[in-house]
Structures are given as structure tokens and as C-alpha cells.
Amino acid sequence: MAREKLDGQAVAALLAGLENWALAADGRSIRRKFEFKNFSEAFAFMTRSALAAEKMDHHPDWSNVYKTVDVTLNTHDAGGLTALDFELAKKMDRFAGG
Numbered sequence: 001m002a003r004e005k006l007d008g009q010a011v012a013a014l015l016a017g018l019e020n021w022a023l024a025a026d027g028r029s030i031r032r033k034f035e036f037k038n039f040s041e042a043f044a045f046m047t048r049s050a051l052a053a054e055k056m057d058h059h060p061d062w063s064n065v066y067k068t069v070d071v072t073l074n075t076h077d078a079g080g081l082t083a084l085d086f087e088l089a090k091k092m093d094r095f096a097g098g
């Protein structure tokens with residue numbers, strides 16, 4: 001099931017398939033800092049991500065400062081990482097043009 005907590009081995013395998021994401025300091029989240037050309041591009045990315053997140057009913061923890069968007073993903077309900085986090089990470093990578 002998509003909302004089942006993944007074990008460390010599964011997390012490591014999925015993380016290996018993502019170039020720019022790293023395990024966060026808490027060990028239960030993945031993190032990527034996106035940098036754009038300007039605020040408009042950063043906000044366009046956030047808009048696309050927000051609509052996708054709403055469709056998935058799976059939402060990022062994030063913050064935006066000018067042209068950077070700092071994203072942390074985890075599944076609150078599961079207390080860790082699930083397949084949904086990796087699905088959303090891939091979508092966000094695509095929205096960022098990578």
C-alpha cells in the first residue's frame with residue numbers, strides 16, 4: 001500500500017533513484033532544496049506542486065525564500081517515508097525541469 005511505512009532498505013533503494021534528494025537529519029524524511037532563476041519561477045513550481053499534492057492528497061512540508069524552495073517530504077500518518085513521498089519527489093523534479 002502507498003501509505004505503508006518503508007523500511008530502511010526500501011528507502012535506500014528508492015533514494016538511489018533520485019539524484020538530488022537526501023535523507024533528512026531526522027532520518028524519516030527526504031529533503032531537496034530547489035533553486036530557480038527568480039521568484040516567479042519558484043512560485044510557478046510551487047503552484048504546480050501544490051495542485052499535484054492536492055490530487056494525491058499528499059502534501060509537502062516546504063518553505064520559500066525568494067528563488068529557493070526547501071522541500072521536506074514524509075508521510076505524517078505513517079511517521080516516516082512511504083511510496084507516496086517518492087512519487088511526489090519525482091513529480092516535483094519534473095516540475096522543476098529536471
Ligand SMILES: C[C@H](O)[C@H](O)[C@H]1CNC2=NC(N)=NC(=O)C2=N1
Nearest residue numbers: 057058059060074075076077078
Ligand atoms: C486526511 C488526509 O488524507 C491526511 O491528513 C493526509 C493529507 N496529506 C498528507 N500529507 C503528508 N505528507 N502526509 C500525510 O500523512 C498526509 N495525510
